[in-house]
Amino acid sequence: MLTLGIETSCDETAVALVDGGHLLGEKLATQVDVHALFGGVVPEIASREHLRILPRLFRELMVETGKSPSDIDRIAVARGPGLLGSLLVGVSFAKGLSLATGAPLIGVNHLWAHLLVAGLAEDLHFPALGLLVSGGHTHIYLVRSPVDFELLGRTLDDAAGEAFDKVAKVLNFPYPGGRFIDMLAQESVPDKKMFPRPYIDNPTLDFSYSGLKTAFALHAAAHPELVFAEMVDSDAMESLEGDRRKALAKVCSSFNWSVTETLRIKVERALLTVGPVKSLIVAGGVAANSMLRETMRRVAAKNRLELTLPELSLCTDNGAMIAYAGWLFSKAGYSHGLELEPIPRGRVVPLDWVFSGDNIEE
Ligand code: KG4
Numbered sequence: 001m002l003t004l005g006i007e008t009s010c011d012e013t014a015v016a017l018v019d020g021g022h023l024l025g026e027k028l029a030t031q032v033d034v035h036a037l038f039g040g041v042v043p044e045i046a047s048r049e050h051l052r053i054l055p056r057l058f059r060e061l062m063v064e065t066g067k068s069p070s071d072i073d074r075i076a077v078a079r080g081p082g083l084l085g086s087l088l089v090g091v092s093f094a095k096g097l098s099l100a101t102g103a104p105l106i107g108v109n110h111l112w113a114h115l116l117v118a119g120l121a122e123d124l125h126f127p128a129l130g131l132l133v134s135g136g137h138t139h140i141y142l143v144r145s146p147v148d149f150e151l152l153g154r155t156l157d158d159a160a161g162e163a164f165d166k167v168a169k170v171l172n173f174p175y176p177g178g179r180f181i182d183m184l185a186q187e188s189v190p191d192k193k194m195f196p197r198p199y200i201d202n203p204t205l206d207f208s209y210s211g212l213k214t215a216f217a218l219h220a221a222a223h224p225e226l227v228f229a230e231m232v233d234s235d236a237m238e239s240l241e242g243d244r245r246k247a248l249a250k251v252c253s254s255f256n257w258s259v260t261e262t263l264r265i266k267v268e269r270a271l272l273t274v275g276p277v278k279s280l281i282v283a284g285g286v287a288a289n290s291m292l293r294e295t296m297r298r299v300a301a302k303n304r305l306e307l308t309l310p311e312l313s314l315c316t317d318n319g320a321m322i323a324y325a326g327w328l329f330s331k332a333g334y335s336h337g338l339e340l341e342p343i344p345r346g347r348v349v350p351l352d353w354v355f356s357g358d359n360i361e362e
C-alpha cells in the first residue's frame with residue numbers, strides 16, 4: 001500500500017512516501033529562517049509558505065521516487081493539533097489529491113505520528129508508555145496499539161520545547177534555541193540547585209514549565225553578563241569561547257537537568273501506575289536532547305523496558321511520520337471522508353475515522 005504523507009502543522013512543509021511500512025522517499029522544507037527574524041513562528045506567514053512550497057515538494061517527491069499520483073493508494077495528512085491556517089493548506093491539498101486520484105484519505109494525529117515514527121526503523125512493542133516532548137506539547141500516553149492511545153498527563157502551560165526556546169530567547173540565542181542549550185549543556189555538569197524542578201510535588205502526571213521559565217528569566221536578569229545584547233546567529237554560537245562559554249554551559253546544563261528531571265519523575269510515576277508495559281517510547285523535537293536521551297536510557301534499563309527513540313532526523317516534524325502513521329491506521333482498517341476537519345492546538349483530536357474492515361493489503 002503506497003501511502004503519501006503530508007505534514008504542514010507548524011513551520012515545516014514535508015511530504016513522504018511509505019510503501020508497505022518502508023520509507024521510499026521524503027522531502028522537507030523548513031521555514032525556520034523566515035520565522036527566526038521574529039523569534040517565533042508567525043502563523044500567517046507559515047500558512048502562505050506552506051501554500052507556496054507544498055506543490056513543488058510533492059512534484060519533486062514523485063520525480064525522485066519514480067512514482068506518479070495515480071500510483072498512490074492512501075493519502076495521509078496531519079490534521080492536528082497545529083496552527084489552523086497551516087493545517088488547512090495540507091488538508092486541502094490532500095482532499096484535492098484524493099478527489100483527483102480516488103485514493104482514500106486518512107487524517108493523522110500529529111502527536112501520535114511522533115510516537116509511532118520509530119517503527120520505520122525498529123519493531124514497536126505494545127503496550128508502551130509514550131512520552132511526547134515537542135515545541136507545542138508535553139504528553140504522556142499509554143499506547144495500547146498504534147490506534148489506541150490514552151492520554152495520562154500533559155503540560156498545564158508551556159510545553160518542554162517551548163520552555164527551551166523561551167529560555168534561549170532570554171539569552172538571545174538563535175531561534176529555535178533548544179539545540180543550542182543542548183550543545184552547551186553537554187559541556188558542563190549541572191548545578192542542581194540553580195533552578196527548581198517544577199510541579200513534581202503532586203500525585204499527577206501533568207507538567208508545568210512556566211515557573212521554571214520565570215526562575216530562568218530572574219537568574220538571567222541577575223547575571224546580565226550571560227545575555228547577548230542582540231540575537232546571535234548559529235555560527236556565533238558554535239564559535240563562542242572562554243569564560244562566557246563556560247558560564248553559559250553551566251546555566252544551560254542546569255536548566256536542561258531541571259526539565260529532564262521533571263520528565264523522568266513523571267515517567268517513573270506513570271510506570272508505577274499504568275500496569276505492565278513492554279516499552280518506553282520517547283519522541284518529538286525535544287527527544288533529540290542528549291541529556292533526555294541518556295536519562296531515558298537509564299529509566300528503561302532500570303525498569304527492564306525496551307527503549308524506543310527515533311533517530312535524530314525523525315524527532316522533529318517530518319513527512320515520514322505522517323505517511324507511516326497513515327499506513328498503520330489504513331492497515332488497521334481506518335479512513336476519513338472528504339469532511340475531514342483540521343484541529344487547532346488546544347482542541348482534542350476526535351476519533352472520527354471510519355472503520356471499514358481490517359483485511360487491508362500491506
Ligand atoms: O516536534 P517538533 O519539531 O515541533 C513541534 O511539533 O512542536 O519540536 C520542536 C522543538 C523546539 O522547541 C526545539 O527547540 C526542540 O524541539 N528541540 C530541542 C532539541 N532539538 C529540538 N530541545 C532540546 N534539545 C534539543 N537537542
Ligand code: ZN
Pocket residue numbers: 110114134135284285316317
Ligand atoms: Zn511536532
